[in-house]
Amino acid sequence: MSSTEQGTSSAAPAEPTTAPESAAAPEVPESFYYVHGKDKVVHKVSAGALQHSALIHGMISNLGYTEEQAKANPFPFENIDGDILQMVVDWCNQHKGKPTPPEDTNLPKQKEKLFDLVLAVNYLEIKELLTYCCKQVAMMVKGKSPEEIREIWMIPTDAEDEAAEKEAKKRAGKEAAGETAAAAGDAK
């Protein structure tokens, strides 16, 4: 059961209509979770900050970890580089419980980092950050020619793509042939 669900009961007494002034509501301790990327560096992040990520939020809701369990089982995101995950965690912390601004100018200027961030954010399903990143990526190609866009976005030409595909098929064919031969050898 998650912390937010604790304390609900069908037999709960009716709440007083006005709370006595002296009895301030006790603060609910914030729950924390742990995530790590490819570099295995573990980041402690509050549930509030993680709410930005639909993926992690869904995982948290389904698992219902206690603090100890969460610490012992950090969410592994092996497909995300450590520095990129750090950026994501920082962004989630900065925007915890706050309405997101219409623009975000603190995104990486280096395009490789920005592209990696886009993929990470898309995977983690952080809608607002994805929109900011996509806007920045889109702005890079405004008014550019197809050739310039290919270079900026690092997209291979159709010919290069076809050649790579052919090569991959060839390799797969060879590997399959090797496996068949090995299997035939085993059968003998």
Place this chain on the structure above:
Amino acid sequence: MPEKVLNNLMNFLDFREILTLQKVSHILRNHINKTQPDFSIILISIHVDFNNQKNQIWLKTQDNEILQVAYQKEGNDTKISWDQKSKFLEDVNYSNIFFNDFSRILDHQQSVLTELKIAAHVIPEDLKKVLKSRKSPIKANKLLMETTHQSQVLEVLPLLDIDFLKEIGIYEIRQNTVQELWKIDKIVETDHWKSAEKFESLGFHVDVSVEHFKHFSKGTWSVSTISAEDLDFLKTSFLQLPTFKFCVIYYQIFENLDQLLELFGSPFMIYDLGKENQKRWYFEFPDNSVLNILLVPSMIFLTRIEKNEVPKGADIIVFE
């Protein structure tokens, strides 16, 4: 790039950039063809040449950038010109290329156009095909048609989404010195006409009763003859139309002016130089604003004004 990322990117690109992206790689081309991202164009205007030499299209983006593309016949070839650039396409018909491009643009246009303008003496079959082949009707707030006959208007008007169409403009495309009388009896029977809020025409006289104009909050049209009863009918109708703003009627002959004086009473006159022919009446709307009727030779203006705009000494006739 994942599909969701590509879709998100497209939201920040205008139609020219999306068309450029199609040339970047087959993955982007396939994605764009499959998802048909919205071009978010606000204005499309096409001009179909009567002499079969050149068709043109104007497109305006949400950033108010305008792109004009001309498709010109050059023997058996086509010259396409835009932004001071041009290219030749050998052995292709200029009109086929034009309508292919127009069709592609419309396929991508999901958001509401503020204006669609079509100028053609006769609506070409290719254009009818493009308009009729759409899965959903075109959404446009304003349809402007420069053409020759109501039959041509009817090739387009009913194909627009009625829920979005607010304004209809019909203009005579021929530069006639004498205004022709246009039959618009079938246009006024369309639901699109009945639900529109603004109508404007230029270059021809309409041949239908003023009854068909009583619902327009803004209107400009021309008639060969108007009578005192017609103007009285419009006055009564507009006084009951809460959204009424203005109406301008061009006329050649005003029948029975004496009867108008009986119906409206004596006009308010301003005897300044140049204003001797101006007859004015003021009628009160139920909300206390005022309908100003100004009759001058060849034009009638009906305008909603505020009470404090009524000149001193003029009577305001209370509507009963």
